[in-house]
Every structure is written in C-alpha cells, then in structure tokens.
Amino acid sequence: MPIVVGIRFKDSGKIYYFDPRDLELHTGDPVIVETVRGLELARVAFERREVSDDAIVGELKPVVRRAEEVDLARMTELQQYHAEALTRCAEKVQEHGLPMKLVKAEYSFDGSRLTFYFTADQRVDFRQLVRDLARTFKTRIELRQIGPRDEAKMLGGIGPCGRILCCASFLPDYARVSIKMAKDQDLPLNPSKISGVCGRLLCCLSYEHEQYLEMRSQLPKRGTWVMTPDGPGEVVGQHVLKQQVLVQLASSGMIETYDIPQITLATEQVAALARARAAEGITPARPAKPDRGERRMLRDEVDAFEWNDDLRLLEDDEPSFSLPAPVLPPTVESSRDAEQQPAPKSRARRRDGNTANDTPAAPAKSPGKTPPAAAAKSPGKTPPAAAKPSPQVPAGTPGSDTGKRRRRRRNTGK
Numbered sequence: 001m002p003i004v005v006g007i008r009f010k011d012s013g014k015i016y017y018f019d020p021r022d023l024e025l026h027t028g029d030p031v032i033v034e035t036v037r038g039l040e041l042a043r044v045a046f047e048r049r050e051v052s053d054d055a056i057v058g059e060l061k062p063v064v065r066r067a068e069e070v071d072l073a074r075m076t077e078l079q080q081y082h083a084e085a086l087t088r089c090a091e092k093v094q095e096h097g098l099p100m101k102l103v104k105a106e107y108s109f110d111g112s113r114l115t116f117y118f119t120a121d122q123r124v125d126f127r128q129l130v131r132d133l134a135r136t137f138k139t140r141i142e143l144r145q146i147g148p149r150d151e152a153k154m155l156g157g158i159g160p161c162g163r164i165l166c167c168a169s170f171l172p173d174y175a176r177v178s179i180k181m182a183k184d185q186d187l188p189l190n191p192s193k194i195s196g197v198c199g200r201l202l203c204c205l206s207y208e209h210e211q212y213l214e215m216r217s218q219l220p221k222r223g224t225w226v227m228t229p230d231g232p233g234e235v236v237g238q239h240v241l242k243q244q245v246l247v248q249l250a251s252s253g254m255i256e257t258y259d260i261p262q263i264t265l266a267t268e269q270v271a272a273l274a275r276a277r278a279a280e281g282i283t284p285a286r287p288a289k290p291d292r293g294e295r296r297m298l299r300d301e302v303d304a305f306e307w308n309d310d311l312r313l314l315e316d317d318e319p320s321f322s323l324p325a326p327v328l329p330p331t332v333e334s335s336r337d338a339e340q341q342p343a344p345k346s347r348a349r350r351r352d353g354n355t356a357n358d359t360p361a362a363p364a365k366s367p368g369k370t371p372p373a374a375a376a377k378s379p380g381k382t383p384p385a386a387a388k389p390s391p392q393v394p395a396g397t398p399g400s401d402t403g404k405r406r407r408r409r410r411n412t413g414k
Contacts, residue, residue, distance in 0.1 A: 001052055002060065006045035007033055012153065014172050015045045017055070019062040030067035032109070041067055041075055041109045071109075078107040085137065089116055092132050100124050103146065104154050115142045119151055149174055152198035159196060166203050175206040185212050186240065215240050219260065227266045228258050 004017040005025055018033055025031065029044045086105040093100060100120045107114055114137055118124075126143050133141040146154075149167065156168040167174065182194050182205060196202050220226055220235050228247055236255060237246030245263070248255050 001050040002056060003048050004051055004056070004060065005048045005063065007031065007042045007063070008045040009040060009042045012168055012170055012172060017051065017060060019060050020048050021062055023063055023066065025063070025066075030072065032064045032067050032071060034061050034064055037108065038112060039064065039109050041071060075109060078111055082106060085114060086116070088136060089133060092129055092136070096126075096129050096132075098124055098126060098129060100126070100145075103151050111139070113140045113142060115144060117144050117146050117150075117154065119148065120145055148198040149200055152196070157197050160202075161204075165197065171203060175203045177201040177203060177205045181205045181209045184209060184216065186238075212240055215243065219243065219245055220263070226263050227270050228256070229262055229266050230256065 003020065005020040006015040007018045008015050023031075025044050025047060027044055027046055031042060031044060032039055033042050082105045085107075086102055089105065090102050093102065099122070100118045103117045103119060105114065105116050114133075116133075124145070130141050130143060152165060153167040157165050159165050163169075178201070179189070182189060182201070185205070185208070187194055187205075194202055194205065216238070219238050219240065222235055222238070224235050225232055226235060226245070226247060228249070230249055231251050233247035233249040233256075235245050236248050239245070239257075243260050244257050245260070246255055246257055247263075
C-alpha cells in the first residue's frame, strides 16, 4: 500500500494525498507541492500513513520541498494586490455590463495565474472580459463561478449561534441537509430560523440527526394508545430530548405529560393484573356497546318494533261498505233532426259582390223552449238550416267560389 501525507491548501479545505518521498513532515508544516496548475503553497494536515489503492484518485503528486521564509514572504506580498485586482476587475465587469458579482481575487504561488471568483444567477459569457483582464494584468486570467455556500466559506462570518461559520473554520465538505431533518428535530419550519448566512439550510442540522432518530424510535408514535397512571389515552405529542410524551386521556380529555418509565410501569401493572385474573379464571367484563350512528340506531328501533297490532287493522274482518254510485241525470236528446243541424260553414255571395260572414251554430236548448231566432220567423217558411246542403267543393279548385274570391281580393286590394 502506498504511503501518503495529507495536504490542505486552505484552513477548512479538503485534504488531498501527496507522496512525501523521503521528507520528514509534521502536522502544520508549510510545504511546496506540485499540482496540475503548477507549484502551490500548502500545509500538512496529517503525517505519513498507509492507505489503500482505492483511496487514491488519479496520479499521486509529490511534495517538492519544505516552504522557506522567502516563500512565505512572497505569498504575503502577492496577497497585498488582491484588493486592487478585485477593484479593477469590477470596473471591467461594469464596462461589459455582465450580470456577475465578484467575490474574491487570488494569485497563485509563483504569480503566473490570477483567479477571480464570482457568483451569478445564470451562466455568463465572459470571454471578452478575460481578454481585457489579460491585457490589463499581463498574466494568465481564470474566472470561476461559485455558489452561495462557497461564497460564505471564502468570506467567512459569524453564524446565528454566535460562532465562526463551520464551513469557514473546520468543515471540509458541505453536509447534505434537507427539510426532513428539521421536521425530525421538531424545529419551526421558518426560513429565517433554519437557514444560515448563505441563505441555505444550516449545516448543523445534520450533526445530531442520527441521535434524534435513535431517540425518537424509543418513543410511542403519535396516534397510538398507551396506558398511563391516570388511565388509557392517545399520544398527541413528543419531547424527544426529554423522552416524554403528551397523552390525551380518554376519561377526561385532558392532555398530560408522562415520562416513558411511567407509561412502561403502568402497562406492566395492567398486564400483571390481566394475567392474575386469567389464572383465577375470571373473565374480563364485557366492554360497553360502542356508540353507533343515528341511522344504525333508527334501523334497530324499526326492526324491534311490534307490528302485529297495526297489521290487524289491515285485515278484512268486517264486510266493507262501498260508496253508492253517483246518480247521473238522464241524457237529453235534441228535438232537431240531423237535417236541422247547422250546415257546414259556407260563404254565400251577395248581390253587391261582397262576402257574408258565416252564421254560427245555435246552441242546443231544452225541448220546451223555442229559440228567439226561430220565433221571429213565420211558421210557413223553412229555416235556412233545413235547406239541403250543397256539395262542398275543395278550395282552390277550378270553378270553386273560394278560389275566385281570393283572386278577386288580390285584384281589388282587399
């Protein structure tokens, strides 16, 4: 197995494996190492040790030498130009109108590369900006887009707990945090309470999550029924750290707080009493009949009702009396013959060429009375209704009076 040493480029950065060769290195020693971007100044995180071949990713780079005072002084001198480089780069960004926010500028150990870190909501096309910066600083320029967590790690700060940010002090990797962790710890789901200065969920939510899950598994879940010293009840809440539960008693409906040992002791007492009664042969009392719905209760009442007396009223014990049939008056026949019935409606021409209106049929009268119109006429004359009706000619046919009258009306405009 290869022998390596742990090298860290920043105080809270990741640890990388390097080949120590024959150098005697100790934790915290400054060293110069070879990377894909050239020589870099770093510090030893842990001394040499053996690791498996699977732990090494890529080529194992060597440690060049120990860092001297000249190397540290050179690095301090280059750091003095970081603020000036950041200001000039911000001016160039404003000239190009790019939607980006600069965070930090950093020179490499040998000064051959200048790196700018920035944040943006989307991808930014900074190719023209890189050309202008290269002509301005006369060195190799590199732009890196980082996220809000990386920004907080580079700038540092104080967290809501009053201590230095974990990512800026000791946390090498960002923890995977989710809202479920806050729910498992009964924290208020308020963004201002569970988020850090970076605007993301607090990394410390993941520190105690495993302990919360382990302690919660020993508590009865919400909705379960437990036996308490005051009687049975339903669990409505939990205090994970205190190992207590909130129980709503079935007898009074009050919510009381009980420790787990109290619930366990009450349950054991009830179980021991049940076993003793079973050994004595005493059967448990029959539980009360559960309350049922109104519809079920009404159906039971209907089924249990005595219908015998009411059914006897429907039986035909005595002869039934039917109502007498109504006496209708005798049918009165008209004294007129069929020939005396009013003739069909027909229009007779007058001598002056005008048409006469149809004469309505006289209503049927009682046989003892004579219609006024019939009394006005002499008995020797035949009433118009008694005349034999002439055969009807369909309207509109050639030779019919109706067709002629219609044509005459169209001609005269009537």
